[in-house]
Amino acid sequence: MSKRTVAGLAFSLVSVVAAQAADLPATRFAPPVVSLPVFTWTGVYAGLNAGAAFSGSERPRYSEGAGFVGLNPGTLSGFQRSRGQTGFVGGGQLGFNRQIGSVVLGVEADIQHADLSRRRSGAGTLPNVPAGFTDNDTLTARSRLDYLGTVRGRIGFLPTERLMVYATGGLAYGGVTTRTAYTDIGTGAFFPGGINVIPYAGSRSATQVGYVAGGGIEYAFTDRLSAKIEGIYADLGSSSVTARYTGTGGTGPTDTYTVREPNRFGLVRAGLNYRFTEL
Numbered sequence: 001m002s003k004r005t006v007a008g009l010a011f012s013l014v015s016v017v018a019a020q021a022a023d024l025p026a027t028r029f030a031p032p033v034v035s036l037p038v039f040t041w042t043g044v045y046a047g048l049n050a051g052a053a054f055s056g057s058e059r060p061r062y063s064e065g066a067g068f069v070g071l072n073p074g075t076l077s078g079f080q081r082s083r084g085q086t087g088f089v090g091g092g093q094l095g096f097n098r099q100i101g102s103v104v105l106g107v108e109a110d111i112q113h114a115d116l117s118r119r120r121s122g123a124g125t126l127p128n129v130p131a132g133f134t135d136n137d138t139l140t141a142r143s144r145l146d147y148l149g150t151v152r153g154r155i156g157f158l159p160t161e162r163l164m165v166y167a168t169g170g171l172a173y174g175g176v177t178t179r180t181a182y183t184d185i186g187t188g189a190f191f192p193g194g195i196n197v198i199p200y201a202g203s204r205s206a207t208q209v210g211y212v213a214g215g216g217i218e219y220a221f222t223d224r225l226s227a228k229i230e231g232i233y234a235d236l237g238s239s240s241v242t243a244r245y246t247g248t249g250g251t252g253p254t255d256t257y258t259v260r261e262p263n264r265f266g267l268v269r270a271g272l273n274y275r276f277t278e279l
Contacts, residue, residue: 039161039223041099043275050090051269053116053145057082058262060120060141065242065256069184069198072124072137079122079139087116089148089267097154104156104164111149114174116265118143133188139180143239143261146175150212150234162220172212172234177205178241180259200257202243208236208263218273228271236263 059080064070091112098105119142126135152170159165182200216230240260 039220041097041104041156041158041164041220041275043277044094044096045226045273045275046092046094047271047273048090048092049110049112049269049271050088051267053087053089053114053148053265053267055085055087055116055118055265056262057084058264060262061238061260062139063258063260065254065258067255068257069255071139072126072135075122075124075137075139077122078124079120079141081122082118082120085116085118087114087145089114089116089269093271093273095154095273097156099158102158104154104158104166106154106156107152108154108168109149109151111147114145114148116145118261130188133186135184135186137182137184139182141178141180141241141259141261143176143178143263145236145263145265146177148172148174148234148267150232152212156218162226164218164220165215166218167215168230168232169213170211171209172236173207173209174234174236174263175205176208176236176239176263177203178239178259178261179203180241180243182243182257197247199246200243200255201246202241202259204239204241206239208239210234210236210263214267224275226273226275228273230267230269230271232267232269234265234267238262 059082062076062079089112091110093108093110095106095108119140121138121140123136123138126137129135150170150172152168154166154168156164156166180200180202184198186196212232212234214230214232216228218226218228220226238260240258242256242258245255
């Protein structure tokens with residue numbers, strides 16, 4: 001076979017292949033579609049909080065038991081005057097959110113140390129006593145909130161994807177300690193048997209249960225971290241303490257008086273949350 005014959009056959013084969021390739025449909029490769037993750041509030045989270053607690057200036061209730069000698073004029077009115085107090089609160093929270101469109105439903109539990117106390121004091125003098133005699137008394141009470149915990153529901157609304165405005169409310173509980181003391185001091189042979197100091201005292205610590213309600217705002221500055229600020233009103237009801245005679249003489253150990261203190265206060269606190277999972 002000559003070189004011309006071989007070259008002709010090769011040219012014919014290339015022409016056929018090229019023609020067949022030209023008849024095949026064109027194939028186009030589309031670039032892969034990359035879907036960006038959408039931010040969501042759904043998930044379990046935990047965090048820390050700190051802020052301030054504010055107690056009101058509500059008047060305590062005072063009542064005397066049978067046989068109590070009674071207060072001198074001016075003692076109770078001074079005792080019932082009270083200014084609001086401010087203290088520190090700080091602790092942690094754990095919760096879960098479920099986002100449904102622009103609404104976020106959730107539940108949160110928190111517990112924190114509290115340093116909020118209130119002290120009341122009143123003093124009085126018995127008027128028109130005989131010459132050479134005096135009778136002065138002092139009544140004090142102190143209530144202290146040692147810790148506070150809540151279990152609350154939350155409902156939030158999203159003005160923007162990462163900003164939530166929410167309302168919250170539920171159960172509140174806290175450790176409250178209440179103390180009171182009364183001292184009656186006389187000079188001269190004013191008291192029976194010559195006793196010139198009559199002391200009373202009482203103390204009670206208990207877990208008070210009530211409710212809490214409030215609201216706040218929370219902003220997610222990353223997909224995992226968010227910061228919040230909230231205001232809450234808490235009502236733990238009232239705690240009472242009964243004082244008994246603590247001396248060795250005088251009117252006797254059956255005399256008592258009772259002080260009942262309200263436990264209502266507000267909280268303003270800031271917090272930081274970290275979301276662990278999306279469910």
